[in-house]
Amino acid sequence: METSFLGVLGGMGPLATADFLRKLVKKTPADVDQKHIPVLLYGDCTTPDRTASVIGQGPSPLPHLLAGIRFLAAQGARAICIPCNSAHCWYDEMQAASPAPLLHIVKASAAQIHRKNPNAARVGVLSTLGTHRMGIYHDTLTAIGYEVVTPTDHEFETLISPAIAMNKACKWAEAEPLYDEATQRLWDRGAEIVVLGCTEIPFGMERQYRANPMKFVDSNDALVDAALNFFIGAEAAPAAA
Amino acid sequence: METSFLGVLGGMGPLATADFLRKLVKKTPADVDQKHIPVLLYGDCTTPDRTASVIGQGPSPLPHLLAGIRFLAAQGARAICIPCNSAHCWYDEMQAASPAPLLHIVKASAAQIHRKNPNAARVGVLSTLGTHRMGIYHDTLTAIGYEVVTPTDHEFETLISPAIAMNKACKWAEAEPLYDEATQRLWDRGAEIVVLGCTEIPFGMERQYRANPMKFVDSNDALVDAALNFFIGAEAAPAAA
Numbered sequence: 001m002e003t004s005f006l007g008v009l010g011g012m013g014p015l016a017t018a019d020f021l022r023k024l025v026k027k028t029p030a031d032v033d034q035k036h037i038p039v040l041l042y043g044d045c046t047t048p049d050r051t052a053s054v055i056g057q058g059p060s061p062l063p064h065l066l067a068g069i070r071f072l073a074a075q076g077a078r079a080i081c082i083p084c085n086s087a088h089c090w091y092d093e094m095q096a097a098s099p100a101p102l103l104h105i106v107k108a109s110a111a112q113i114h115r116k117n118p119n120a121a122r123v124g125v126l127s128t129l130g131t132h133r134m135g136i137y138h139d140t141l142t143a144i145g146y147e148v149v150t151p152t153d154h155e156f157e158t159l160i161s162p163a164i165a166m167n168k169a170c171k172w173a174e175a176e177p178l179y180d181e182a183t184q185r186l187w188d189r190g191a192e193i194v195v196l197g198c199t200e201i202p203f204g205m206e207r208q209y210r211a212n213p214m215k216f217v218d219s220n221d222a223l224v225d226a227a228l229n230f231f232i233g234a235e236a237a238p239a240a241a
Numbered sequence: 242m243e244t245s246f247l248g249v250l251g252g253m254g255p256l257a258t259a260d261f262l263r264k265l266v267k268k269t270p271a272d273v274d275q276k277h278i279p280v281l282l283y284g285d286c287t288t289p290d291r292t293a294s295v296i297g298q299g300p301s302p303l304p305h306l307l308a309g310i311r312f313l314a315a316q317g318a319r320a321i322c323i324p325c326n327s328a329h330c331w332y333d334e335m336q337a338a339s340p341a342p343l344l345h346i347v348k349a350s351a352a353q354i355h356r357k358n359p360n361a362a363r364v365g366v367l368s369t370l371g372t373h374r375m376g377i378y379h380d381t382l383t384a385i386g387y388e389v390v391t392p393t394d395h396e397f398e399t400l401i402s403p404a405i406a407m408n409k410a411c412k413w414a415e416a417e418p419l420y421d422e423a424t425q426r427l428w429d430r431g432a433e434i435v436v437l438g439c440t441e442i443p444f445g446m447e448r449q450y451r452a453n454p455m456k457f458v459d460s461n462d463a464l465v466d467a468a469l470n471f472f473i474g475a476e477a478a479p480a481a482a
Contacts (some may be wrong), residue, residue: 002308003287017376021284025256031410033254033286041282043262045274046244067243137271169272 005038007077009068011045012084020083023224042068051085051130065074073098078168079230089134106140108226109195109219117193122147124191128198129156151193167200175204179237246279248318250309252286253325257440261324263463269368277474282341285308291327292371313338320471324440330375350460350469357455358434363388365432368439390432416445420448
């Protein structure tokens with residue numbers, strides 16, 4: 001593309017990618033098409049499942065991830081967003097393959113936690129089992145000084161993993177009570193704000209999120225803020241609500 | 242991309258592109274990411290305004306359109322979708338630049354008119370002024386045998402063009418009464434079904450569309466059907482509702 005553009009490594013899942021693009025457009029301060037941020041999307045939804053790989057039950061997604069990153073970098077992307085938390089388990093390898101910065105979804109979520117609740121000390125995280133096992137939220141948030149609260153192994157097995165699988169099959173209404181229960185357990189353990197640390201989760205939590213948007217951080221929305229901050233400047237990225 | 246993929250020439254506007262991708266995912270019969278259709282999106286929202294060009298008030302978008310089509314074709318797209326009706330004014334030039342087929346949004350809409358109302362004889366079309374002036378709906382639909390009803394010049398000036406500009410500025414609620422009025426005029430002139438022949442229009446007509454989905458054809462949704470038909474086969478593309 002002749003113009004400066006954002007590279008998006010998507011397809012993980014494809015609905016989360018469309019959601020990222022929609023949120024990006026809606027938050028961009030533009031009144032005509034031409035003032036929006038041009039995007040090149042490499043949406044390879046055949047990328048192997050990230051969690052299956054982390055828990056040793058499937059092939060590594062890394063070759064697909066690197067193919068996408070190298071493609072976007074070779075086309076001249078100024079920055080790259082990956083609207084999938086679990087893919088960030090391979091962040092270092094991907095960043096090493098690109099001269100353009102990869103905007104980190106976990107760091108973006110941490111920034112939005114602070115904006116939404118500057119006094120929060122205990123943060124709940126809902127994510128895939130893969131993201132949980134790799135500790136990418138735990139490590140980033142504890143380094144900042146947060147205490148992190150996550151579902152138990154039993155809750156992953158009976159609530160989170162089935163709910164995410166329902167989301168992937170577009171069965172959001174069926175997933176909703178499972179997310180409700182998983183979230184309640186985090187509140188019960190003292191979480192003051194909960195990160196939706198899987199970009200598919202918001203589709204099954206729309207009602208909860210809308211009822212109390214300041215109690216949740218949607219990682220896809222946080223990544224949008226990071227992209228706006230990069231392309232337009234901090235003052236243009238609206239304080240999330 | 243190693244795998245077979247759909248090329249999308251987008252950014253016209255960028256919200257319509259996100260909407261196309263969302264509708265594509267939601268209509269695809271897949272229960273895991275890997276069964277969806279991989280997508281490469283060239284989203285150059287800096288493409289000059291299509292209507293401004295048609296009415297002689299702006300530069301031609303054709304160089305941008307051809308750059309995008311050539312890029313997607315060179316990457317090996319199996320087929321290309323352009324979720325912008327007005328861009329189809331340059332369909333022949335774009336198709337000549339690509340060995341891969343460009344799925345035509347007006348033909349896709351015509352197919353959905355027939356599926357939704359096989360007995361319709363008179364079809365209303367809401368579109369940009371550019372699409373209207375170039376007659377791409379008129380020519381395609383009259384060739385099939387439909388009578389076409391469109392807004393008057395005065396209605397374009399006072400209702401449609403302002404409403405589409407509001408949509409582009411994300412002011413959907415303000416646009417809604419203008420679309421309501423424009424649609425009512427088409428019903429009054431005997432339209433039996435109305436095509437939303439600009440991919441931005443559905444954002445300002447959600448209430449009307451949801452209340453009576455069989456009375457409207459959303460051209461973006463029709464283009465999704467064409468893509469599913471191409472990649473998966475007619476039997477997999479759900480009858481629109």
